[in-house]
Amino acid sequence: MTVKNVVQAVHDTLHEAMMLDERVLVLGEDVGARGGVFRATMGFLDDFGPERVIDTPLDECLIAGLSIGLALDDMRPVAEIQFADFIYPAFNQIVSEAARIRYRSNGDFGVPMVIRAPYGGGVHGALYHSQSIEALFAHVPGLKVVAPSTPYDVKGMLIHAIEDPDPVLFLEHKKTYRLIKGEVPDDRFTVPFGVAEVRRQGDDLTCVAYGLMWHLCLEAAERLAGEGIEIEVIDLRSIYPLDMDTVLQSVGKTGKVMVVHEDNKFLGLGAEISAQIGEQALSELDCPVVRIAPPHVPAMPYSPTLEHWYLPDADRLEQEMRELASY
Amino acid sequence: MTVKNVVQAVHDTLHEAMMLDERVLVLGEDVGARGGVFRATMGFLDDFGPERVIDTPLDECLIAGLSIGLALDDMRPVAEIQFADFIYPAFNQIVSEAARIRYRSNGDFGVPMVIRAPYGGGVHGALYHSQSIEALFAHVPGLKVVAPSTPYDVKGMLIHAIEDPDPVLFLEHKKTYRLIKGEVPDDRFTVPFGVAEVRRQGDDLTCVAYGLMWHLCLEAAERLAGEGIEIEVIDLRSIYPLDMDTVLQSVGKTGKVMVVHEDNKFLGLGAEISAQIGEQALSELDCPVVRIAPPHVPAMPYSPTLEHWYLPDADRLEQEMRELASY
């Protein structure tokens, strides 16, 4: 066991994966000498050389397309998109190609590749360094999308992602990189996709989140415990496949649900979760499912006043929870 | 009044818009001599010349980016993406740029552009000539997304789109092009965005759809009328802004809802509609909202046996409606 923060867990897990399997290589902008702008691949160039640690040109379309080609030749590329906000030039390669190759070839070809992308806000990143992109990709059949946010899950899910036969979008909340620390077993282990984790038990309200948001939800929930309100906090970890069983089980207990995410509300993951709860547990709901998500504006603004306006924080979550629990 | 099919309505409306406003121009692949692969701009090159009818290189990123530049200089570009499935290379320009320019410049700049894209299946188009893309774009704040599917609406909404101050994704269901005919007033009129149309009144079940699907729903509903089941059929027409008022009003009457779309289910528009119904009309629901949408596979396969498996048809809709109405 070693205590690490999230980005250290990314770094160490990737490093181990490259040590263990020659087919694993990393590619992206500044992953070489710079070691990644968040230092996720620090020292890799020295340890593995430029053939396995590839500084690509500034072209995300290339990064994705190249990774597909590598994966088709039985390599295990782990591509870094420097900020999730810059993944859109690669949209066609990811959505038309990576996601559809197994299906369109009737299983003849597969694309075992991982795309790592730091996402999320609260870091003065403004419109183009704060975005959440999970809904756009989770909608696309053929892609797996995960968003672990503890050092433990990062290790377990990154190993799983690299060994997964399919393209995986591996979302790392950039604010958790240095903020969230935790114990990580030194030995190899995996955390399966599609299994949510109940981070806190409670009977009064089910709170469903992932990434930075469940950490804030937990903080708010702990505060409310003092008032005798017990909130169940679920960290989804995996966006697709989505573990609705855990959510539904909790709903059966609490009858009240709040879904929280940074991605905007309209067609955000909260919509799907709410729809599935409606389909499978309508009679168990005491009140409408509440979605807490940013307003319909094009991503987070820069000024502190505006950023604060945009992003839910623990204070706001506490208040929303209190209100809903006492509904 | 003239009877036209959908693609004639597109053609004639565009033509009139170009006659009336010098700033309107069309651009895209094969829009010139070929008049568009669906003939939406037939004869335009002769009538308006190559400066206003621009055959672009095969580069959707260029088509979108160029349109933005034109719009920034007070032109009114109407870009054609040959098939909606090919819009992804333009994703970055549409999502990062067109959608965000007004917000990021605090209103200093606006992007009045229209992107027309034939979408939808049932035409032996297979994986890459059948896709529905509305959810991906409707999720993005700053974009308007509409999907008219009668010649009347096409005219009224296309005029509105061209005059709209913001980027509009104008989705035309390619199967409706020649299939759906209707009367179109010869004079100018507009159909506002964000206003759904109740295509059929009924008390037993609310059926929400758009594009080709509401036509099939209507067909199924008419059949059921013979059995004494009265289905209310709503054609949304506009995806964002979304007219939930009309939907909720109908739900208040029927207590039962079925949402139908060709786009896949997970994070498809049905999820948002279901979530909003849950938020605003939970107590009025007699039973869970049902979403009818294709399975989680990467778009429609080619073989007739597989295409049929994929796409809801009137028979299947009839059966689903009957079941739900008698719940």
Added chain:
Amino acid sequence: MKPGKQGKDRHTELGLKEEDLLGMYRCMLLARFCDERQWSLNRQGKAPFVIPVSGHEGAQVGSAWAFERGKDIFCPYYRDMALVLVAGFTVYDVFLGLFGKADDPSSGGRQMPAHWGSKARNIITGSSPISTQVLHAAGLALSKKIKHEDAIVGTWFGEGGTSEGDWHGAMNFAGIHALPLIFVCENNQYAISVHESRQVAGRVYKRAKGYGFPGVVGDGNNILECYKLTKEAVDRARAGEGPTLIELRTYRYYSHTSDDDDRTYRPSAEVQEWKRKDPIPRFERYLKSVDVLDDSVIEEVRGATKVEVTEAAKTAEAADFPDPSTAAKNVFGDIEVV
């Protein structure tokens, strides 16, 4: 037809044996006759969608022949029927794809016809979005280089395909890393209706220089020239000397697809002019000039090939469609979706 430098035939100079010539000729004929057959099936309402190859046979067979089957990798585009016949597709395979039958090796009837792919034949699965395969080719070439495998990668595309960002990215990366990758542009002067002059600023082959590697242009209707240019590029790539861009100028004889009508954008005189440059009769003239074939054998081969094509089409037509119960398979490698 002039004999080569040392009194050798042109093909001998290029290292081609008589069996190569016959194999090349056969692939051209098969492609042409498959094309004719698929159009007639289309007119009969039996094949909803056709992508023609006719006119491109010289460029495709000539360039593909320079690669080593079973070792090198092909990343073709939809036009490349003659190419995949070189790479190991049978005529029966072609028609299984045309009809969308369960045994279609490319996709089991999931994709449109002419969306070639087959792992066993080293043909990478292709899609409709233009030029995506060019980046896969770069990734494959990088992989071969990293693994120090003696395989090279070829990718084919139309001149319209040079406009997408994917193409630019692949050219740039191939140049930086001196990848064992051959870019073959089948320049038929039109992308559906859009003429080259509104598609390509400058000239395709001249682009290569800007990326720091050689670009060459050749007569796409001269199969031996296509072979020669590609073979030189392949040899350079195999020697570790990096990529080449080859532009082969040619023409398609039919409309873009069965959904198109080329009369709105191509003067029929132009079409006729290019039909006079047909790569097949041209190669036949060469084969006769070097006494590999004579008119009566040509007649015989043509006849037999046509029969072979017709038979294969018939058998494929009778084959089974995919079972809908398989339609949700192979979305993921591990999860079942329905």
Added chain:
Amino acid sequence: MKPGKQGKDRHTELGLKEEDLLGMYRCMLLARFCDERQWSLNRQGKAPFVIPVSGHEGAQVGSAWAFERGKDIFCPYYRDMALVLVAGFTVYDVFLGLFGKADDPSSGGRQMPAHWGSKARNIITGSSPISTQVLHAAGLALSKKIKHEDAIVGTWFGEGGTSEGDWHGAMNFAGIHALPLIFVCENNQYAISVHESRQVAGRVYKRAKGYGFPGVVGDGNNILECYKLTKEAVDRARAGEGPTLIELRTYRYYSHTSDDDDRTYRPSAEVQEWKRKDPIPRFERYLKSVDVLDDSVIEEVRGATKVEVTEAAKTAEAADFPDPSTAAKNVFGDIEVV
């Protein structure tokens, strides 16, 4: 400094008057001092994010000066502080942006600093995703051409920016349509940490030829050379002779941004070497050689400029942040979202 051909000064030959020289000099100094100030504010914790310009002043001011303010259009990128000062930004504007204040002309505090834009100044709003502006520039140039307006468009980007598909698309379209568009590459040899040699296959300026139009390269630290190359391109574009690609070779003196640390990827000797080529002292030497300025005036101007910058920063720091009640405004032109 040699006098020009007919005994004229170099700048007179280029059509530059003394007031131009002084204006150019002033913009360079303003940019440099703003940069120094913003770094010190960053170290004080008052400016969370800084994008430096230092080193690029010659390339930016020299190239921008060739355009006509109030008529021509600028599509810059984040590095272009000196450029927007030429185009009409004040120092106060720069600091309003740095602090994210309500009156920031680019975005009212919504975007990161250095995401320039201002309709009144013909500076098109820019974003973070690299090279998107290059296509907007092409659209604007097309519009000017269609309207037969006598305006031309300039767009600026780093050598890293040439890798994106947007850049390729814009080059191709500009070539096909002979657009009045100038592409200016500020080649500082690094894209964050990635060296040019792993970014650009071949040479940037040589790419132009592949698109059928001229590409030139110049010393980005020689402001008069930058002006000259751009002026020639601007004149050609205005005469309807189409686009030009200009590569200006230079260097950035600081890290990529305040979040970066260049010591991991740039040898300090290299940084020092390029600092010796600093475009500002170099221009000062020229100005002295032609008797436009002498050392004491330079001292005076520098001092006054520094004070101006410090004052502007102070005033901007005291300005209001945007009111959160405005945060949902301007998503759409007609619909309110909250």
